């Protein structure tokens with residue numbers, strides 16, 4: 001049994017796979033190479049994998065490949081396996097559910113698991129008003145439905161999204177997403193009535209002294225002058241932006257936007273698909289500033305990888321939709337609901353909110369030290385994030401010019417040494433750390449040493 005020195009009282013679950021990094025020598029190994037060759041014959045090129053090895057097993061924060069290599073997982077399958085890759089509570093709940101039924105369709109013959117998940121979401125999401133929930137399969141589908149509800153409930157069309165936003169790959173969510181390559185290029189035409197306004201991105205503000213409320217006012221002025229408040233159905237924003245570069249807006253930005261939305265009859269949608277479920281050291285990232293969204297979209301961390309997403313919001317908004325207006329064949333699949341209930345139980349039992357904060361403290365300390373050692377010509381531009389949603393933005397030495405080459409080289413070196421690291425950012429120059437929240441302190445420290453070593457080896461001079 002692993003204990004967490006930094007989170008007294010919390011006990012990690014027993015793991016099947018030894019929580020230790022191990023690389024056999026050849027990378028990628030022969031079995032992964034053989035699978036890559038088979039893949040090239042049948043899988044479309046548009047689907048790209050960041051890691052050139054193939055998974056055979058995974059547990060806790062270790063992914064073991066088909067050649068017997070063990071990788072420290074600092075990506076959690078993009079913030080999904082927060083409770084670990086095969087959490088016993090999730091495995092037991094899923095096993096029990098599949099032995100009974102795998103599908104009836106909630107729109108045909110409903111079942112308890114869906115209701116139990118909705119009860120959990122009503123309890124866990126901020127806001128002490130009546131709430132309603134609808135379950136779907138993917139984050140994009142949740143976002144689409146949040147927008148549908150907001151448009152119907154307000155009778156308005158315009159939707160406001162932000163620079164650097166990522167909301168998915170379906171037609172509407174491509175329109176909401178900011179970055180063209182690879183998400184949008186040549187996939188248009190896009191859904192209409194989407195407007196983009198400036199984000200608060202403290203590291204890249206032209207005026208470094210701009211406050212959160214001032215940055216919000218910049219966006220609000222643009223909305224009022226270019227769209228008209230009375231035409232806006234919804235503002236959708238990631239409280240910590242994910243794919244865009246783990247951008248944490250300046251304090252006061254989110255509260256000012258939420259306040260303006262409330263005063264103007266605009267639905268405030270927090271897209272917490274990546275930032276939700278303990279990831280940022282709160283159940284939801286909006287909690288850091290006491291912001292209460294009208295609708296929250298959730299997915300990634302919700303069900304440990306079983307496809308499940310949700311929208312939870314004010315009852316008056318969601319219940320405005322006519323009977324039959326919301327749903328889908330697989331939405332709220334019973335196996336996925338069982339997984340969510342297991343994952344939520346683990347998050348509560350193991351205080352994963354506390355674990356995320358402890359991970360933040362450990363990572364921040366390690367990289368603050370490194371940054372000061374690298375001095376004024378450091379390629380580390382900024383270290384930022386909340387909880388276990390942390391990022392390092394890389395720049396040309398000493399300046400602010402994005403350095404995607406260094407970022408790629410660092411991630412590749414980590415991989416060769418047995419650490420899975422994800423990159424992101426509008427400029428491709430951000431390494432993001434999204435470890436499973438159950439990672440042991442020892443394993444995290446080992447992974448961070450590999451990363452620190454890779455940064456040093458890329459740092460010029």
Ligand SMILES: *Cc1c(COP(=O)(O)O)cnc(C)c1O
Pocket residue numbers: 137138139140141143166167168169238242243271272273274275299300
């Ligand atoms: C990943 C993500 C989505 C899309 O989720 P999918 O399940 O990939 O459709 C939407 N919003 C945010 C903030 C995300 O990080």
